Amino acid sequence: MTASSESNKVSICDVGPRDGLQSEKRIWTVDERVEFINRLSRTGLDRIEAVSFVNPKRVPQMADAESVMAKIDRPDGVRYAGLALNLKGVERALESGVDEIRYVVVASETFNQKNQGASIEQSMSAFDGIAETVRAAGKRLSGTIGVTFGCPFEGEVPLEQVLKIAKRYVDAGVHEIGLADTIGCAVPNQITERVGAVMDVIGKDIDLTCHFHNTRNTGIANAAAAVMAGVRLFDASLGGIGGCPFAPRATGNIASEDLAYMLRNMGYDTGIDLNALLDVATWLEGFFPAPLPGQVMKAGLFPEVAQAS
Numbered sequence: 001m002t003a004s005s006e007s008n009k010v011s012i013c014d015v016g017p018r019d020g021l022q023s024e025k026r027i028w029t030v031d032e033r034v035e036f037i038n039r040l041s042r043t044g045l046d047r048i049e050a051v052s053f054v055n056p057k058r059v060p061q062m063a064d065a066e067s068v069m070a071k072i073d074r075p076d077g078v079r080y081a082g083l084a085l086n087l088k089g090v091e092r093a094l095e096s097g098v099d100e101i102r103y104v105v106v107a108s109e110t111f112n113q114k115n116q117g118a119s120i121e122q123s124m125s126a127f128d129g130i131a132e133t134v135r136a137a138g139k140r141l142s143g144t145i146g147v148t149f150g151c152p153f154e155g156e157v158p159l160e161q162v163l164k165i166a167k168r169y170v171d172a173g174v175h176e177i178g179l180a181d182t183i184g185c186a187v188p189n190q191i192t193e194r195v196g197a198v199m200d201v202i203g204k205d206i207d208l209t210c211h212f213h214n215t216r217n218t219g220i221a222n223a224a225a226a227v228m229a230g231v232r233l234f235d236a237s238l239g240g241i242g243g244c245p246f247a248p249r250a251t252g253n254i255a256s257e258d259l260a261y262m263l264r265n266m267g268y269d270t271g272i273d274l275n276a277l278l279d280v281a282t283w284l285e286g287f288f289p290a291p292l293p294g295q296v297m298k299a300g301l302f303p304e305v306a307q308a309s
Ligand code: ZN
Pocket: 019, 180, 182, 211, 213, 243, 244, 253
């Protein structure tokens, strides 16, 4: 998956089964998680972040990643990513057969300590060995930069700090770098600025992904800014579910179907069958006590909804 910023093809990775479920009060069973992933894989999405290989004592919602990976369908054209934060997690991920491994370093010391139990320097040093292991296994490697646009503990995050981590990822040989607005505080002009600065540092051979949360209702505007700045890979979660167990006041990701709708109507090609995706969102909502944050599932697709009434 290489993403050219001149192309009109955009890929959405649905992170609902991982980012979406990891802070849910009700712990989903393995079979429910498998069904969720399988339903997503039949909508034209080409990438799903299915599991996380973190310590189940810290994130019990993500336990049994191996069982989930063993039970899901593996249709052609869909890639399955797993999150891992240390070598042990990476080894588990490789053994379970994921296509891609995602690692995270958080761009603020306080948050990295809380999320990873390590300093940024320790997380980056550990990454070099991880990168070697993943490359030797021939799998795709992605490095995410958490709180790229602001930290719940330290506030503003200096751009230099983000660029420093991006450079370390480049040196380690990643295929892709992700910029995450973990707590949903970014605004569009900041996206334009930081995406441009990071693209300058990482060059054209490394893909750039954006990961937005909609905590302050700026998520979809940020996605619009990112795609106009040349970003062609996005994370989003069906229905807008999600949060972060270690980030106070963080709410869900931007909704996959809202993002796919916006991109389609802007003239981009995501390969997603929007009606199929909306059907899965409706199915998903049945598991939650309140309506999901996604808006297109309530309003319907335009212009289809106008023609139908
Ligand atoms: Zn997230």
